[in-house]
Amino acid sequence: SAAPVSNFIRTIIDGDLASGKHSSIVTRFPPEPNGYLHVGHAKSICLNFGLAKDYNGKCNLRFDDTNPEKENAEYAQSIQDDVRWLGFQWNGEVRWASDYFDALYDFAVELINKGLAYVDDLTPEQMREYRGTLTQPGRNSPNRDRSVAENLDLFRRMKAGEFADGAMVLRAKIDMSSPNINLRDPVIYRIKRAHHIRTGDKWCIYPMYDYTHCISDALEGITHSICTLEFEDHRPLYDWVLDNITIPCHPRQYEFSRLELHYTITSKRKLLQLVNEKKVSGWDDPRMPTISGMRRRGYTPEGIREFAKRIGVSKSENIVDMAIMEGAIREDLELRAPRVMAIINPLKVTITNADGAQTREADFHPNMPELGKRVVPFSKDLFIEADDFAEVPPAGWKRLTLGGEIRLRHSYVMRCDEAVKDATGKVVELKCSIDHDTLGKNPEGRKVKGVIHFLSKEHALPAEIRLYDRLFTVPEPDADRDVDFCTHLNPASLTVVQGWVEAAVRDAAPETRYQFERLGYFVTDRRDHQPGGKLVFNRTVTLRDSWAK
Ligand code: ATP
Ligand code: MG
Ligand code: MG
Known part of the structure; x- marks a missing residue:
């Protein structure tokens, strides 16, 4: 409905279009196919695809498929179904980060050649220790100064499957004393023998998310890379990678807050x-x-x-x-x-004077005649909702009580004459009578306020x-x-x-x-x-x- 509501991302886009920085926008929705999408993803989909739609741009659907053990084709299919069901269509073919594995490998070689990446074989515990903490700077790994030739050789052999899973990693050489831990020589490749849904067993090394994401965005010419706030601290790494490889495009990352909903979970x-x-x-x-x-x-x-x-x-x-x-x-x-009638908890009603009663047609929707009409059957045996009857009505009761009248929706005014009880005193049936003169018109001389829904028993379906x-x-x-x-x-x-x-x-x-x-x-x-x-x-x-x- 109506015009889009502005937000800080739209303000940025408006500026970029006005200044000529971009002539049109390209966004992307980048799920990992490791589960079904949830309501939080719906927010991101509406944002990314919605921007593309409103600004006459494009939005790519890209699977971030760099964790082969957790990902599968069922998830990837469900994600496409969900995006389409929400009413969006991505630009061209579905993209996969795995489509860029060769390019990602070549960029890693470029970083090694520039002395900006190195192979490290510290154990995970040693890595953690060298990394430092929020309050303590990290220390350089003893492997940080390996020669370019040695790094190239080791990285090639990592790819060729010469080393065991986890035996070594490729790290970006940035700054072990950075206050931002993401910049303390982050791992950009790991060894993992896992079957991948698209590349099969071709690779035994896989690129890490942060390294993959920015390059994938750049390869696709994304203009505005929108993600959730927990990636704010990763933005310097996003920019570092793109600043240090030969790639013509440098998308900008913007972060917004995740959607969380009360009484449920979004993970x-x-x-x-x-x-x-x-x-x-x-x-x-x-x-x-x-x-x-x-x-x-x-x-x-x-x-x-x-x-x-x-x-x-x-x-x-x-x-x-x-x-x-x-x-x-x-x-x-x-x-x-x-709109139709249904009964969740039926109470039987017998109409004692049903002979000659008529049925009526009723609209399916009060404001939409185009939805048509149906007959609302009436007969001697009805169901009403059990809680629409109270023998001892509370104050302000507008529904049925002994001796009282209500209107049956789309039908007659009905009075309750008798409540039939079982041995325990529970009301199991009502005996009622209708005013034959009230079909489609108000009764003479009195007002009937309450309206309840009902079904004709013989016509109703379980x-x-x-x-x-x-x-x-x-x-x-x-x-x-x-x-x-x-x-x-x-x-x-x-x-x-x-x-x-x-x-x-x-x-x-x-x-x-x-x-x-x-x-x-x-x-x-x-x-x-x-x-x-x-x-x-x-x-x-x-x-x-x-x-x-
Ligand atoms: P989860 O933690 O549930 O696995 P995720 O962020 O790892 O979520 P992805 O498949 O990577 O899931 O998410 C794809 C996109 O959806 C990302 O851009 C992400 O920022 C966005 N997204 C995920 N969860 C939310 C959320 N709760 N609110 C808004 N956007 C979200
Ligand atoms: Mg996740
Ligand atoms: Mg993720």
Whole structure:
């Protein structure tokens, strides 16, 4: 909706375009294919692809595939599906950092030739010791002054597989006493015999992220390389690498704050733990903050994009309330989801004077006649929601009570004449009568305020209805490093009920969204729902904010 909201990155881009530094922009979204994308990635996608769209530029999708043991093709596929589902298309072909392995190797040789990189065979413990700490400068490795010839020979033999995994590394020669630890001769290549999803067993050395990322950006002609704040301290290394190799392009890195959401987690590693430990049904479990989980929950791409717009882009760290996401989703669904009736917890109603009762047609949406109409059947045996009846009503009760009247949505005014109880005193059935003169018009001489939804029992279809609550019981489940975040899982995050729905939804395809009047927004499950067969609905969000406390 409407114009984009400005932010500090847009201000920078506006300046770069105005000054002629760039004539158009190129951004990129660079996920590692080591898990499914989550809501934090959605923010980054909306930012990078959104900028490209608004400025008539380009956004690349590049896989940062430099950790072969953690990466797989399923993850890479899911990431592409998620980006497209969110409504974005990348520039040209998908890119892979592994496409640049040869170039990255050649640039490393260039650094060695310039005396700016060396092979080091200190043990990892020695490396750590030499590196120093935040308060203590590091010390030069005894291998720092190896000759160029020796470094070239060792690096070539690292590549040729002559040394064991971890036996040595290639390091950039920068400054062991820099206050920025990232500049204390960072490792840029390591030996790792791991099968890579794209290069197979061709390589047994792999470049490190910081070294790979800046060069990949430059090779692709990225103008604005946008990442999260934890990379701010890596920016000097990003610039050092590009300043010291022969490459015509030097992208600029800008950092913004990560998205974090209350009552959930935004770390692929922890989400993977939930999947592996079967705390959820999979990456796309509707309780997961993954893009595929949100999709299966019934969130819309438009709603998620609106959420990203509302939270904005800045450098200040804050944790966002789930209510902001749910508000954006609800507002989107309100405008377009057809409205039908469903019953989650049925109470049987027998109409004692149903003879001659009529059915009526009703619009699927009050403001969208183009969504059409359906018949709302009426008959002697109905279901209403059990909590729409109270024998002893609390003050202000607008629903049904003994002797009281309500309007059945899209149908008659009905009075409750008798509550039938079982041996335990529980109300199991209501005997009610309708005013035959109230179909589509107000009753004479009295006002009936309450409206409740209902279903005709013989026409209703059974459906599995899945109701969700927050996944964790505390706002910041991973705040305490000493406590496993899984101890905060909400045991009641999923409730499955056998409910009833209008026959009008019988043939709905998977991923069809509805408002069930008064109950919330629901979507037919992407995996388990069968049109015309087993009906399965997930509650996307309630009609009102149930998070505010
Ligand atoms: P995780 O810690 O969950 O593994 P990551 O940053 O390692 O996340 P990547 O696949 O490297 O995951 O991320 C791709 C892009 O998404 C990066 O540019 C990263 O900055 C961005 N991103 C990741 N998490 C968030 C977040 N919570 N908020 C905003 N952007 C994020
Ligand atoms: Mg990463
Ligand atoms: Mg990561």
